Ligand SMILES: NC(=O)C1=CN([C@@H]2O[C@H](COP(=O)(O)OP(=O)(O)OC[C@H]3O[C@@H](n4cnc5c(N)ncnc54)[C@H](O)[C@@H]3O)[C@@H](O)[C@H]2O)C=CC1
């Protein structure tokens with residue numbers, strides 16, 4: 001049974017004035033005016049809605065001590081009364097995080113107007129906009145990222161290319177694949193090239209960025225495809241039999257001229273050939289690392305090289 005203990009929200013009414021700060025703060029006691037056991041029992045069962053700095057309420061059902069004891073009728077009543085109260089208090093939105101094993105509450109929330117924001121492997125996040133006009137909540141991921149590596153052996157002028165086993169047309173392309181969550185662009189290129197061809201390499205620069213909307217391979221969202229310049233440090237090919245049909249070191253000029261390739265690979269082969277002949281500084285988008293405003297975090301900034309006179313410009 002839920003609600004066996006005294007409710008945590010039973011605070012003096014004047015405390016409610018302090019809920020907006022500091023952030024994040026627990027939201028006012030929604031069970032207070034329910035006149036039923038729903039709000040009290042949910043609070044006693046561990047649920048502690050929080051206010052964020054934008055004025056939205058966040059609810060984590062994972063906080064429930066014994067989620068299996070919560071029935072849909074109690075949750076439905078709690079959510080309905082809570083939303084009514086949050087709306088009256090001027091909250092702008094509700095974020096509702098539901099662990100996969102409590103997914104029965106998704107339907108309950110959806111019937112009250114909640115929609116999916118995103119899902120991860122073990123939980124889903126739903127939202128309800130309470131503010132004026134259309135929702136101003138940020139959406140979830142809009143793109144996936146694919147990265148390929150153009151590994152050029154500068155001693156021979158040969159570049160590493162593969163033909164995909166799973167494609168109907170066997171066009172030459174640079175080995176690559178999808179970035180893992182939290183993975184640097186250059187690291188994806190180096191990892192994918194090694195996994196697909198057995199060739200070890202080092203990241204040098206970005207060469208191109210392609211954006212494609214409604215990509216079938218990205219489940220209908222947009223796809224970013226970046227090609228990096230890599231410097232190979234091993235040369236014996238041992239390619240992945242599951243993904244590749246062929247893999248070879250091809251003369252870069254031949255790749256730039258062949259019709260047996262994609263427009264992207266052909267364009268980047270010509271760009272790489274230009275850099276190989278005239279200097280990579282003509283084509284490279286290089287990377288620098290800086291500390292982020294978020295303590296302890298760093299970011300990578302990719303841009304064309306700047307002359308020192310511009311790079312070191314400071315106010316006198
Ligand atoms: N222009 C070009 O030359 C090409 C660019 N790309 C870009 O490369 C990136 C993806 O590279 P990939 O090599 O395809 O990825 P990847 O190397 O990360 O993974 C490919 C593997 O996933 C498997 N796979 C893909 N979809 C699957 C599904 N629905 N069910 C089961 N298995 C599935 C494939 O069989 C393959 O083994 C994307 O950004 C894409 O736009 C991909 C092909 C050609």
Ligand SMILES: [Mg+2]
Pocket residue numbers: 175176177178192196243
């Ligand atoms: Mg691949």
